[in-house]
Amino acid sequence: MVTLSARAADDSIEKLAVAPDCARGLDWIGKNADWVTQQQIQLTEIPAPEFSEGQRAEFVKKLLESAGLKARIDKTGNLIAERPGSESKSVILLAAHLDTVFPASTDVKVKHDGNRLNAPGIADNGAGLAALVGLARALSESRIRTTKTIVLAADVGEEGEGNLRGIRALVEDYGQRLAAVIAIDGASMEHVTTQGIASQRVEVEIVGPGGHSWSDFGAPNPITALARAMVKFSSVPVPESPRSSYNFGVIEGGTSVNSIPTSASVKVDLRSEQESQVRVMESALKEAVQSGVREENAVARANSDPLKATLRSLGVRPSGKLPDNSPLLDTIRSVDAFLGSRSRLESSSTDANIPLSLGIPAVSIGGGGKGGGSHTPAEWYDATGREAGLKRLFLITVALAGTQP
Ligand SMILES: [Zn+2]
CATH class of the missing domain: 3.30.70.360 (Alpha-Beta Plaits)
Structure with missing residues (x-):
């Protein structure tokens, strides 16, 4: 297995953030958080019950393609876009699940209530998918060249009876090349899931x-x-x-x-x-x-x-735990320290279960903003804090992938 190099010290994140290419990406995020929210509304309004994620996958595919990435849908139904690094043998995988727990008949029209957006699936996983799209655009706007290959995936089968079949297929395909897996699930930046239930x-x-x-x-x-x-x-x-x-x-x-x-x-x-x-x-x-x-x-x-x-x-979902001293966790902590955000470790049942059960470093984190009422018809999302969430995701990704001059 490819291992991540040792801890990125706090000052290295500071240096990374001011490098011209990285700064361009962060600048794009600063100006386009609203655009990301608009994409989130559109994709949330495309129903994606378990085993019927195809239409939503096509929509996200177009967004990734408009970010200059070549995207494909694999035989499992996962949407995959690769951003090649100088080393194709080493991959950072970011995955946001496409599916929701709501049946096809559910009204998924997004309703605005002040800062709140109300719709089933708006946060879980509208927030994660929107963050994936925002990250893809920020990476291409930055024109940053990375060492490791970055794979962005919108995967199927995370909820209900999907049995994690999407992430299982991704982990099987990329196998030993995976240096780290980040599942982007929901909104909250307050917790990092390091233990799979x-x-x-x-x-x-x-x-x-x-x-x-x-x-x-x-x-x-x-x-x-x-x-x-x-x-x-x-x-x-x-x-x-x-x-x-x-x-x-x-x-x-x-x-x-x-x-x-x-x-x-x-x-x-x-x-x-x-x-x-x-x-x-x-x-x-x-x-x-x-x-x-x-x-x-x-x-x-x-x-x-x-x-x-x-x-x-x-x-069946297997369990697994990311060691406390993992370089992946160190990188997240360093980025959080740089951005002045706090997060606590948590255990949950997410796409990260599969890589964690195989000893591949993995976490599940939120895409930014606030959300609640997940898995209920009263689900809501508030984009306050979205920009910070996207910057965090961008910096974590770039720091893990390593930059090339
Ligand atoms: Zn979810």
Whole structure:
């Protein structure tokens, strides 16, 4: 694996920032933060639910091409633009995910409310994608020549059941050439995600004979069994350390109020800072389901067919952690010190999980500005601080890539 050279000292960032090419890039950012926000509004208004990111990818492709980059869409659906350095063997990858958690029917029109822009997906990941576009333009305006090759990607499949397939394909393609990976996700500059949360997404389905609510009363009910299983699982304590969580996110089952359903299912998200804890929770879930089914079968009338349960994996995310003394983190800290911004380290489940799980230095950071209500219809974004976020991203990228005279 290509390694990043040692820590860029604070004064080296200062020197870097005043070098004529770098200064041109920073100057462009200073004058064009509003333009970046306009692109963010446009791309947010193109729906991009998981597995349907194509139209948004085409829009971002045009923006990268207008920044003078050659862009292509790979077979996974990722949009990729390379900015060659003098060493093609060493790559800095910046990736912003294209997909949102919102179904295609969601109203994604951006509504203005003072400084706030309201729309599902405006921050996650409208802010990240806009920052990627802004970074591409700033790099080309700067005419800076770098040592390492900079790869800018808008990738698919970060949310929901996408199972990180976009970043998986990118990391597989660039493999050993990756010196560092930066996922640009959301707005906030206040945190740097250096630890990937392990997760397992499972669909539990319980099926049975079904029947008429009156004449077949006493036949085992999949919804009741599922409810028993969920209550059981919820009573299992979740450790605070390693920090762990679970969520019953989608529940389905039944066809009418007076029919005993033939099936019921729930989608469950299990997460932990430690992979082994995810497996512990997964087996607790299995046990809870089996016991819910057993209990429901036990009270059903004697001659009815029993319920059966299956668990199906919807995706696994491995965990990983960036060492505290990583040169990547040092560079981010130096740029933050130069810009006078503060950030704390955090753990989260992002595109950075994949490189981190393979020992490739990676972080996930926000693109600048403020945002909130992510994954809800009340999501908002405020571009105050956008300029600082773009400058930060630009300086981190250039410092990592190394400059050529
Ligand atoms: Zn995101």
